[in-house]
Amino acid sequence: MEINGLTWGLTIALIVGLLAFDYFAHVRKAHTPTIREAAIWSGIYVGLALLFGLVFFAVGDTQHAVEYYTGYLLEKALSVDNLFVFLVIMASFRVPREYQQKVLLFGITFALISRTIFILLGAALIAAWSDVFYLFGLFLIIIAGGQLKGEMAGDADDAKDEADNIMVRMVKRFLPASDRFDGDKLFTLENGKRVMTPMLLVMIAIGATDILFAFDSIPAIFGVTTEAYIVFTATAFSLMGLRQLYFLIDGLLDRLVYLAYGLSALLAFIGVKLILHALHENNLPFINGGENVPVVEIPTTLSLVVVVVILAITVVVSLYSPKGQALRALQNAEKFSYRYSKLDETADPAERSRAAALMDEWTAKAEGLDQKWRDELLEHKDTWSGIIRTAHETRLADPRDDDARGVSKRIVRQDGPTV
Template identity: 50%
Template sequence: MNVPFWVWAATIVGLLAVLALDLAIVGRRPHEVGVREAARWVAVYIALAAVFAIGLFVVAGQEPATAFVAGYVTEYSLSVDNLFVFLLIMGAFAVPKVHQHRVLLFGILIALVLRGGFILAGAAVIERFSWVFYLFGAFLVLTAIKIVMTNDEDEEFRENVALRLVRRVLPVTDDYVGTRSVVRRRDARGRLRLMVTPMLMVMIAIGMTDLLFALDSIPAIFGLTRDPYIVFTANMFALMGLRQLYFLLGGLLQKLVYLSYGLGVILAFIGVKLVLEALHTNTLPFLNDGAPLDVPVIGIEVSLAVIVGVLLITTVASLVKVRYFTAPEPEQPPEEPSDQPSGQPGASDPVTVARSAGD
């Protein structure tokens, strides 16, 4: 699809306007986002994506519109997996609930910029080297295997290179200073120094973590369409509604016990689709003398049906599993009051337990 520059510009301006409106609402009154408010915002962002898909259908036809819907659903479903890590990050930095929405907004804004550059680079590579689809396909299949085999319960947040670099260059305050990211405070010698707050650190953590997730989600959407405009818009719409989904799902994330399996199936399916398309347009001289192979190619309509079907089956199976086949956690008996003075180690104190084990 040949998209003129003014359409790109208008799309980016429109997306920024929506984010600016969201920021204005959040900045006016920081508060803890409830389920009803999150549900309304999720509905708004899904409606915006639906309107955009209808506009594509009217202006460009069925194929681009279907590709956008398939890409949007894929990116949105893969982004749900990000929410598990976002929960870990929020807990690691002890982000107050009233500031979590603002943190997610700026963190995802960083991710939007980084993903935009990643998409442009990916489109340029695909344009010059079609054989890169072999690599994308193999990478997605391996990622699918890793997702299925990895136990998310054992996952914990570790600071990345960007965060460690910020800590090395600028000191970080121990506490939050409202919504401020940078403050001036006096050090031990009484000198005023520029310091960053944990607010900035967690924003960077959200943005950089999402970029790492993009390493598999963006090749996945390139497996559905090679159009950089559709890839870009599908990513942007999915990310804009992601932070509201964070508050909407909440504890439900723990109930999606089969989500990793569903995402693994989707990535493996798209990986196979990429390899088949690469074989169908093969140019590698050592494979079939550089000639294309007569292999079946999976259409975008079939891809959309498979993606939606896998997500529905995964969600229903997860909820049935938790509702009917998971035993409720036993209630903890109330703790008996201790006769020992406060502040001294007792029988249940870690120090006493450790000494008893040593004896």
């Protein structure tokens, strides 16, 4: 497969064009995308990524097509982990919902730029020293072990909280910053002085975090293919549409409770694959006298199957495990309680009754959870309890709602956390 300058130029123009379209068509006017809007555009971007892979089949290069799709799936999985961190950062800065689109798109743009730089550096390093795959492989295995250790220790949230990273602290130390948002502006006037808004600070935090993610993302995809063009396109298309995916699976993200384990397995697998490849192409004099080591290499087709299987198992176990089901009950208790509390005076009685029934149903399920899951999942999420309690207090105080209120009475009588 010959990739010339024209091919690179057209591909980069396509990626830049898609980003520009996102900036001017979707985020210029601050708003929260509807589920329908997010679903349509997520489908479009995934469709474009899949169609792009067919180009490799069209030129009769099946091997590179398989490498592209494997790299795309791997990078997509790792980019979902990015979304968790973006969520933590935006929550830490209390970014209003309608401005989150712009923050996400900035994060995606910065991630694309930082990864492109790392791709070029990685390709140059591989060309100069083929045994760098030993380092890449060991690096990924160490990251996989560290991520697994952090998840088992229960401090994953603390490890991912990058809202107060060193970059933000440096900027705040030397430049004046405001504590309040001024729309989606990056700078505002405060006491006659031009100061940064939290909007700019959150973008700096996300940009700094993106660089850290590139350290495991790029070595991982080089474990699938050494073709820089495939690495770039698979990475770029995995990031495109991430903003829409965030709003489409909002709420589902938290329910992927075992995602860290799945990503650890993926990184460890790719790490082993890289080390086997390095042994097969060995040039280090202290290993087998500098000769190639006759080991079995993992073919790309098998890598694609392994990636798909690990991701499928991760999603299914996360959603249907006791922990995943418990989180679903708590999330729905919050969601339907919030919806009930937002009904206005003119709401139809039938609508009010349906909302109350759903609130009661999921609150009762949340009450019935094993204490183990309630203690673990409610940690750092006390706002859920406040939302649920407020909704049930509102219901009891409303004379129009004369349905059965057993759940509401229990909730209001409780001292401390609601569920």
